Amino acid sequence: MSLLIALRTINDEMRRKIKEISGQDISKCFQCGTCSASCPMEEHLQAPPRRIMTLIQFGQSEALDLLNTPWVCASCHNCMVRCPRGIDITRVMEAIRLLRLRQNINQVEPSNLQPEEVVDLPQIAMVSGFRKMTS
Amino acid sequence: MKLGYYPGCTLKTKAKNLEDSALASLEVLGIEATELERWNCCGAVYSLADDDLIHIVAPVRDLIRAQQQGYDTVITLCSMCYNTLARANELMKNDEEKRNTLNDFMDEEPDYFGDVKVVHFLNFLEDEVGWDKVKEAVKVPLNGLKVAPYYGCTLLRPKEVGIDHPDNPVMFHKFLNALGAEAVDFDSATECCSAYQSLAHPDIALKVSYDILQDATNKGADALALACPLCDYNLGRKQGKMLEMFESANEVPIYYFTHLMAVAFGVPIDRNHFELNRESSVELLKLKNLLSEVPA
Amino acid sequence: MSKRPSVGSTGEDQIFRRPSAGGAAEAPVEEIEVRMIPIYIMGKRYEVPETLTIMKAMEYAGFQYIRGCGCRGGVCGACATVYRKPGDYKIYTGLACQTVVEPEMYLTQLPFYPANRAIYEFNELTGKPEEVHALYPELFRCVACNACSKVCPMDVEVMDYIAAVKRGDLKAASEISFDCIQCGLCASRCMGELPQYHIGQLVRRINGAYLTPRAEHLATMVANIEAGRYKECLDKVKGLDADTLRNIYQERELEPAVAGEDWTPKSNECL
Numbered sequence: 064m065s066l067l068i069a070l071r072t073i074n075d076e077m078r079r080k081i082k083e084i085s086g087q088d089i090s091k092c093f094q095c096g097t098c099s100a101s102c103p104m105e106e107h108l109q110a111p112p113r114r115i116m117t118l119i120q121f122g123q124s125e126a127l128d129l130l131n132t133p134w135v136c137a138s139c140h141n142c143m144v145r146c147p148r149g150i151d152i153t154r155v156m157e158a159i160r161l162l163r164l165r166q167n168i169n170q171v172e173p174s175n176l177q178p179e180e181v182v183d184l185p186q187i188a189m190v191s192g193f194r195k196m197t198s
Numbered sequence: 199m200k201l202g203y204y205p206g207c208t209l210k211t212k213a214k215n216l217e218d219s220a221l222a223s224l225e226v227l228g229i230e231a232t233e234l235e236r237w238n239c240c241g242a243v244y245s246l247a248d249d250d251l252i253h254i255v256a257p258v259r260d261l262i263r264a265q266q267q268g269y270d271t272v273i274t275l276c277s278m279c280y281n282t283l284a285r286a287n288e289l290m291k292n293d294e295e296k297r298n299t300l301n302d303f304m305d306e307e308p309d310y311f312g313d314v315k316v317v318h319f320l321n322f323l324e325d326e327v328g329w330d331k332v333k334e335a336v337k338v339p340l341n342g343l344k345v346a347p348y349y350g351c352t353l354l355r356p357k358e359v360g361i362d363h364p365d366n367p368v369m370f371h372k373f374l375n376a377l378g379a380e381a382v383d384f385d386s387a388t389e390c391c392s393a394y395q396s397l398a399h400p401d402i403a404l405k406v407s408y409d410i411l412q413d414a415t416n417k418g419a420d421a422l423a424l425a426c427p428l429c430d431y432n433l434g435r436k437q438g439k440m441l442e443m444f445e446s447a448n449e450v451p452i453y454y455f456t457h458l459m460a461v462a463f464g465v466p467i468d469r470n471h472f473e474l475n476r477e478s479s480v481e482l483l484k485l486k487n488l489l490s491e492v493p494a
Numbered sequence: 495m496s497k498r499p500s501v502g503s504t505g506e507d508q509i510f511r512r513p514s515a516g517g518a519a520e521a522p523v524e525e526i527e528v529r530m531i532p533i534y535i536m537g538k539r540y541e542v543p544e545t546l547t548i549m550k551a552m553e554y555a556g557f558q559y560i561r562g563c564g565c566r567g568g569v570c571g572a573c574a575t576v577y578r579k580p581g582d583y584k585i586y587t588g589l590a591c592q593t594v595v596e597p598e599m600y601l602t603q604l605p606f607y608p609a610n611r612a613i614y615e616f617n618e619l620t621g622k623p624e625e626v627h628a629l630y631p632e633l634f635r636c637v638a639c640n641a642c643s644k645v646c647p648m649d650v651e652v653m654d655y656i657a658a659v660k661r662g663d664l665k666a667a668s669e670i671s672f673d674c675i676q677c678g679l680c681a682s683r684c685m686g687e688l689p690q691y692h693i694g695q696l697v698r699r700i701n702g703a704y705l706t707p708r709a710e711h712l713a714t715m716v717a718n719i720e721a722g723r724y725k726e727c728l729d730k731v732k733g734l735d736a737d738t739l740r741n742i743y744q745e746r747e748l749e750p751a752v753a754g755e756d757w758t759p760k761s762n763e764c765l
Contacts, residue, residue: 139390140355157246192397238657256638
């Protein structure tokens with residue numbers, strides 16, 4: 064993935080909002096990659112968490128929007144307990160999700176779930192899944 | 199200590215086996231924990247946004263209920279409920295501004311200041327009962343049973359509410375040893391099973407869970423013990439699908455940690471509701487001569 | 495200076511005429527003095543007698559009900575109304591036919607509130623909670639904000655019955671929601687976008703059909719009826735002329751207000 068980092072491609076508003084929602088200082092990230100190495104979903108991500116942090120640092124909201132990373136994140140907090148810079152990356156992922164969900168865009172449509180799926184899944188899967196992926 | 203018990207939604211249906219085996223074991227230990235008379239779903243996941251307090255209302259409301267009913271301590275079994283309730287409680291204790299906002303919003307409830315203590319069953323066993331007393335209550339030692347203790351995420355992280363060290367936990371090991379079982383160390387013990395991704399990305403969830411089971415059996419475990427109904431779904435109930443999808447998949451018996459305690463305590467087998475597990479769970483216990491009767 | 499608009503005296507009191515007890519059209523009209531108060535219906539100010547219900551007040555103001563009015567007795571759920579009071583952020587609700595007007599209230603009726611209603615073949619259900627979950631998966635979006643219970647004009651603990659459905663206790667949900675009149679105000683306030691009142695109705699149906707034990711004596715009685723036990727009595731009654739029938743009805747033996755468990759009528763000819 065190549066990125067054009069220029070003044071016109073930097074979305075400062077996105078950086079500001081993610082900082083505000085997550086309460087985390089993204090600029091503290093020094094790209095060590097401990098988060099990526101700790102992530103249990105890493106092999107299924109289009110970009111590892113370390114790269115997500117870069118994209119936020121450079122305000123690359125268009126690139127960020129295309130990646131599945133925050134939507135495959137299971138909020139397991141592995142990255143958070145291990146980050147040497149004390150950044151709660153789990154909260155950063157939540158902030159990215161909320162930026163989209165707050166535009167009333169669902170990532171999972173409860174009405175489209177198959178009845179067999181709902182009957183099969185435990186209640187906590189639905190409760191937590193809807194909280195993370197519906198607006 | 200006046201002990202209240204918060205079950206959580208799934209323990210009333212698909213994880214009835216977690217609830218009943220735990221309550222039966224508590225009876226053996228002579229401990230009285232009364233279910234809250236009125237409670238709602240805790241929300242299962244804790245809100246991770248600074249400006250999102252509405253998703254913290256549900257767990258706080260449960261803690262208010264506990265306080266209203268006169269309990270100073272609430273015991274939980276489900277890892278997700280534990281995590282959500284404990285974190286909400288920490289917030290109400292420590293963050294004055296957010297506490298005020300939440301108390302103002304719930305103007306129909308009494309104010310809450312984080313005074314109820316939220317404990318997980320394993321914490322309770324270690325701190326209030328003690329492993330020696332657990333050991334004394336064992337009638338059928340689980341000798342020869344090699345169990346991989348699977349902690350998952352929400353029992354350990356974040357540190358503020360973790361029941362043990364986030365990377366090198368030992369509490370589950372101590373628990374298994376007290377019952378006479380052998381605890382098998384494996385790297386994935388603290389990895390995530392993919393949790394609610396079974397809803398959005400079932401294929402990913404299946405692979406991640408499969409890898410955890412492979413790790414456990416490669417280290418020589420006969421079975422895997424866990425504490426969370428969502429882990430049980432991903433690692434246990436989906437094994438049929440795993441056997442279809444992955445050539446080298448093997449059946450791995452899954453237990454709630456409370457199953458093993460109830461079996462070791464000689465609790466009548468029907469309290470374990472093994473009909474909610476895959477057959478391999480009972481089969482292994484029979485094979486190891488740990489069951490005197492077949493489930494009702 | 496207070497920002498609250500003044501509440502209280504509202505100008506001239508008027509004579510309000512109402513028919514005196516008895517109600518017949520030509521009966522003398524009792525004149526009573528009633529204070530007139532201002533209310534705002536959909537933002538427009540009207541002066542109405544302070545003793546009226548919202549429904550009567552709207553009719554007094556000239557509105558004619560085609561919908562949004564049903565039983566006028568507080569049980570049909572057609573006349574749900576939302577209102578606010580001056581200087582007060584809270585939202586208030588009530589049934590227009592039961593709630594008396596208050597000075598300066600501003601109100602509108604919400605006779606219908608759209609909510610997702612699942613389609614199901616009732617006879618194919620078996621009473622398992624998962625069936626309700628599958629029909630209404632959105633119920634897992636409840637955040638326990640309690641806006642539903644706060645807004646319910648029947649004081650149903652709506653949040654609690656949704657919590658009961660979530661944990662699969664359909665019996666409890668059915669009992670907690672029993673007083674629901676399907677007005678839909680809960681759904682209007684729900685941040686999880688749940689159709690609580692439809693979910694409540696489904697669990698009450700399931701409770702009645704599958705979870706409540708069958709009444710054995712009812713089954714016996716139905717069998718007796720089908721076997722023709724009352725045929726003779728009914729045929730006899732059907733053959734009577736109107737006056738005789740009226741007489742029999744008016745002279746029938748009534749169960750005394752205080753009667754023991756073992757009370758039976760003197761004639762058990764048709765029992």
